[in-house]
Amino acid sequence: MRARDSDDIVATYIWSAKRDVVGSTIAQKVEDVLLDSWMPQSADDVFKLLKLNTGGSNLFNYPRLSSWVSYVTKIEGKQADEQMYTVLKAAYGDDELATMLAASKQFFALGDVAKRLEEVQHKVGLIEGETAQRFFTTLKLNTQGDKLFESPALHSWVDYVTKLSPKNADELMLSALKTSHKDDFVLAKMFIAAKESSSTKAIAGKLEQAQVSDWLRNEKSADEVFKLLKLDDGVDDLLTNPLLSNWVIYVEKLNENPYSILLGKLKMSKLTATDDKLVEMIMKAKTEASTSSIAGKLEAAQLEKWLSEKQTAAGVFKLLKLTDEGTFLLWRSHLRAWVDYVTKLDAKNPDDVILSVLKPYYNTDTKLASMVLTGRSMSDDMSAKFVKIILNKWLGEKKSADDVFDFVLKESRDQALQSRYLDTWVSYVKKVDKEEPYKTMFLVLQKRFDETELKYMLSHAAESSRTEELGWRLIQEMWLSGKESAQNVFSxxxxxxxxxxxxxxxxxxxxxxxxxxxxxxxxxxxxxxxxxxxxxxxxxxxxxxxxxxxxxxxxxxxxxxxxxxxxxxx
CATH class of the missing domain: 1.10.1240 (Methyltransferase, Methionine Synthase (B12-binding Domains); Chain A, domain 1)
Incomplete structure (x- = not known):
């Protein structure tokens, strides 16, 4: 075989054969003969003989590397790993070697060899007194810029520093990073980005914590860190800035309230300079998954601020400029903040307070109903809350089914049973008359529509999937009212x-x-x-x-x- 092929090609054939179950025994014997033929050449000589010095970053993809590993193990015994490391370091340098080893640790065939060689590299570094900073430079990580966390060699460096100083590893790593990235803003952005990858999430999180500890050690104020992270450069988009959470964590470490401070920062933006605009922005942010948590805490801080200023429910209603919203009140996102504030002011009777504030602006039940029912199209809990408030108000005032029909459905005329507001009236009648609500509903309708109109309305309601049950119940009431015989109704x-x-x-x-x-x-x-x-x-x-x-x-x-x-x- 060697007469036709060079040793590097023969070694490649052997590696392939060793992976075959049938041919592996023969391949091993052939390899033993090949290894004996190389004796007594050095590890470096055979490395070059197999043309492994030209492998570059693909070295661990070369099948013939396996035969070289076997040869060095045969001639060096327990010192084989150290000898292989010496040869590889001379050929590729520590930086390229570290990258190769880090990338090759996952390979099935030679991954264990790469792991052992990395251990040797770390051991040599520790013996030679390589600092975290020097090893960082040795691996040329200082030249990676914002691509640092994409370098396979980073993981080797992290492992090395952890062995060098288990208790202070994060602090040492941050210190090394700061020599090549002097801007805290750039580092913080790199950490945020690295947390998106499962392979670098853990180390990036630890470095974020180390950065916070570094600020604490240097007694940075909340305002200084706000500027360090350049959060003051984009106040308009502050809540969506991923670095905001870093600042919040830091301010909480200072035992200060970050949300109170943040309210003041937001007031500096033209977009949120007034309470109504600020709260509108906060309530919108609460609906977004990425900002809902911080927005909720900002809202709580704003409510506490109003409480400390002894603002009344009516006063905050005006501050939020809700006084001129008319029928569209429930469409305004910042209404929720006002309701939350009223609940804080009077947890026992918030509904009564809400009605008392609304009364000057909705001075008739028709206007109140119009506002609440227009808001029902929003289909949220706030709409349902206001419907409940007005129903309870009318119940307390003993309004009749006739009264509430006029408040809610009068404008719908003969389309009343198709109105989207129908459910409000039906709900109210069921509360007023728990015994025979459908009879009461029929009597109300009977007063307002002639026989032909009513029959058409009930028939149409019975044919609609939304009102089918109601339609048939009202038809039954019509039959009872007309004393329809058993025979007729059967038909x-x-x-x-x-x-x-x-x-x-x-x-x-x-x-x-x-x-x-x-x-x-x-x-x-x-x-x-x-x-x-x-x-x-x-x-x-x-x-x-x-x-x-x-x-x-x-x-x-x-x-x-x-x-x-x-x-x-x-």
Missing amino acids: RLHLDRVGSTLFKQPDLAMWISHVTRLDAKNADKKMLAVLQSFYSKKQLTKMLSAAKEVDETKAFATRMEKHLLLSQGK
Whole structure:
């Protein structure tokens, strides 16, 4: 084989063969012969013989490196790793070697060799007294600029410094970094970016903490660090600045309230110079995942500021310029801050305070309802809160179902049952009349619409998925009001067309309810009479027997069967 190929090619063949289960034993024997043929050449000589000195950063990708490792191990024994390191250092230098080793530690074939050689490199550095700074320079990390955390050699340096000084490693690393990156702002930005990568997140977090400790050691004020991080250069976008969290952490270490200070900083921006603009910005930031936490704390600081200034609920309402919002009040994001403030002022009766402040601006129930209902399109908890407030107000004032219909639905005219505000009126009627709310609703409608209009409205409501249940309940009230017979309602519900599946029909329950409410005393007799007009004795007996086996129809079928037997004189 060697007659045809050079040693480096033969070594490559051997490496490939050793990976094959069948050929591995033979390959090992061939390699042993090859290694013996190199004796007594030095590790450096064989390194060059295999042309490994030209491998560059791809050295650990060369299959023939494996044979060299085997040879050095054979001739050097326990000192093999040190000898290999010496040869590699001479060929590539510490910086390139560190990068190669760091990148190669993950390789399946020679990864363990790379790990051992890195250990040797660190051991030599420790013996020679390499400082964190010197090793940083040796690995040429000082030339990486803002790409520092992308360098594989960084991990070797971090491991080295950790061995050099386990207790003060973070401090030493920060000190070394500051020699090549003298600007705290640049370093902080690098740490933030490095935290986005899983491979550098941990070390970047530790260096951030070391930077904070460094500021504390040098007694930097909150304002000084604010300027160091150049946060004063972009106050308009302050809440979205990723470095803001670094400053907040530092100020909290000073035992100061960062959010109170921040409020003052934000007031320096033209965009947030007034309370209404400031709070609007804070409330908007609360809806964004990246700023919601800090915005929530800023809001709390603002509320505390108003409390310390002894601001009234009405005063803050004016400060936030909510006085001229009219029907669009609930559309304003900073309304939430005002409600939160009112709740702080009077935790027991916030709703009463809210209504008292709103009264001069919404001096009729119609105006109040219009504002609240316009805000319902926002579909949030604040809208629901205000709906609850006005419903409770009307309940307390004993407003009738008629009154609230006029407040809420009068303008909708014959489209009342399609109005998006319908639910508010329905909810109120159910609170006012817990016994027969649908009867009350029907009576209110009956006063306002003629028979033709009302029938159309109820029919249309029953056909809509949103109001289907309400529509049918109101239709039932219309039938009761008109004293519709059991026979007529049976036909109106199309139960006369279902044959033997009658007891499986969902509308059967409505028919039973109607007849029972119309004439409770004679309901069963009337219903049996209707059934007998559509089914023979044999059919009815069979249907009732089957219906008695179903929980939902058991009671009704049992009663019908009893009356059927009585009607036959048995």
